[in-house]
């Protein structure tokens with residue numbers, strides 16, 4: 001197999017894939033570090049967890065789909081995600097798998113074709129791989145028009161995914177999964193309220209739990225968008241990491257179910273910017289003035305947000321078992337999957353540091369607060385969003401007591 005890379009590119013190994021990516025020594029920012037956006041084709045090694053988790057999730061789900069599997073990465077850049085899917089998931093299955101990859105950049109498309117050859121994907125018998133020079137929306141609608149039942153679509157643009165979500169929600173097959181990355185996290189977190197309102201239809205400002213809000217805001221947008229097409233979304237897994245939010249949602253048909261999800265899972269969050277205590281409610285009284293039940297501070301309202309579970313823990317426990325058989329996954333990806341498998345979003349995250357500060361005490365260790373809450377008969381779990389965050393269904397007085405005293 002010819003393993004040479006075009007000028008300006010060098011061989012990279014990620015997961016089980018060997019492919020050409022920009023030579024990092026040639027594209028450095030002012031601080032001397034590799035700057036992916038300067039390269040002719042985008043490849044960011046920092047996003048490895050994003051790709052690792054895509055691969056392990058698809059490995060878990062592939063077995064549950066009958067017939068052929070159709071994978072689409074319409075913003076594929078080097079093609080790394082599709083190549084890893086081919087080598088780490090599809091090759092080891094007995095299924096016929098079709099991998100569609102595309103990009104709007106001709107250089108990326110040429111590189112992807114080269115990478116399919118040097119990675120060995122082109123010679124795998126059960127895999128058909130096609131690379132297209134196309135706009136992502138055009139690509140999704142094109143495959144839909146050809147009646148290709150897409151089981152997975154990956155949306156990984158620069159910045160906001162909003163311009164691609166409508167096409168993805170309409171092109172994915174019933175029961176299929178869409179993975180969405182958003183790097184406009186400052187907007188989703190509420191730092192720019194007017195952009196949040198214009199882009200995502202959400203009223204809010206930056207809070208003490210803005211990472212969780214960012215995830216809930218993106219899920220809210222996707223469910224409200226899916227509802228326009230009589231479809232609904234079920235989150236498989238969602239998280240905030242580094243500079244991005246990532247959600248994996250299953251898309252299903254059903255106008256009635258869509259109404260039910262809108263009623264049950266779209267609501268408002270009341271948040272205290274002093275002690276971080278928050279709770280969910282329906283959308284009926286979002287303009288009221290409220291006092292925090294924990295510290296009596298003035299609360300703010302952020303809505304409409306997704307207020308149901310962020311992770312399907314039953315699935316993620318199984319995904320963790322699959323991941324444990326993939327020793328090439330990075331440690332940070334394994335840590336993330338492990339944390340997600342233990343997550344429990346009973347209520348919005350509360351941050352012990354802010355509660356303790358409000359009551360002028362030193363915050364006890366987080367696990368001691370969790371144990372204390374459990375000893376009072378309530379559920380509590382460590383939040384995946386903040387080192388001092390917990391999720392609990394305990395009332396304000398129990399939280400105050402446990403943060404003041406610990407276990």
Ligand SMILES: C[S@@+](CC[C@H](N)C(=O)[O-])C[C@H]1O[C@@H](n2cnc3c(N)ncnc32)[C@H](O)[C@@H]1O
Nearest residue numbers: 042075076077103104105134135136156157158
């Ligand atoms: C963030 S990169 C994708 C990285 C890739 N998914 C990975 O994991 O390495 C975004 C890619 O989308 C491409 N792109 C930007 N706008 C596009 C559009 N409208 N249609 C298709 N591709 C587009 C860019 O050329 C770039 O290669």
